[in-house]
Amino acid sequence: MGLRTLDVGGNKLTGNIPAWIGTHLTSLTDLSLRFNEFDGIMPSTICLLTNIHVLDLSRNNISGRILRCLNNFTALVQKNSSIENAGEGNSFEEDDGFITLDFYICIAFGFITGFWIVVTTLILEHSWRHSYFNWWNNVGN
Numbered sequence: 001m002g003l004r005t006l007d008v009g010g011n012k013l014t015g016n017i018p019a020w021i022g023t024h025l026t027s028l029t030d031l032s033l034r035f036n037e038f039d040g041i042m043p044s045t046i047c048l049l050t051n052i053h054v055l056d057l058s059r060n061n062i063s064g065r066i067l068r069c070l071n072n073f074t075a076l077v078q079k080n081s082s083i084e085n086a087g088e089g090n091s092f093e094e095d096d097g098f099i100t101l102d103f104y105i106c107i108a109f110g111f112i113t114g115f116w117i118v119v120t121t122l123i124l125e126h127s128w129r130h131s132y133f134n135w136w137n138n139v140g141n
Contacts, residue, residue, distance in 0.1 A: 002027035009034040009056070017062070019043040030054040042067055052076065 003025055013036040021031070022045025029051050039061040047069035049055070053076060070076075122129045 016040040
């Protein structure tokens with residue numbers, strides 16, 4: 001029985017992904033190397049991790065093709081769709097889901113609403129309108 005979980009995510013590790021991970025840590029079920037600065041290609045020894053359930057290599061600078069052997073890992077909990085589309089130039093970058101069309105619609109709606117509340121108030125409230133423009137006149141002096 002060897003090491004089952006290895007999570008070194010977010011440590012700003014650099015260089016290539018070590019090839020010895022696949023040869024010396026064959027009992028791994030969870031491997032997380034996310035949020036580091038690994039570059040180069042994935043070592044083919046990753047294919048030796050036949051018991052792997054979670055393999056997270058996201059947010060690195062890995063280049064090259066995705067290893068075909070990853071499709072053969074039946075124990076993976078969830079396969080990323082970029083594995084099936086490996087030939088289409090997908091990278092390991094993930095979308096965090098924050099910036100969506102709904103986000104832009106909310107920003108535009110908030111801006112328009114805020115703008116018209118201020119303009120309408122200045123148009124309808126005589127005293128506020130005079131105070132506002134008098135303040136701007138005094139700012140320039």
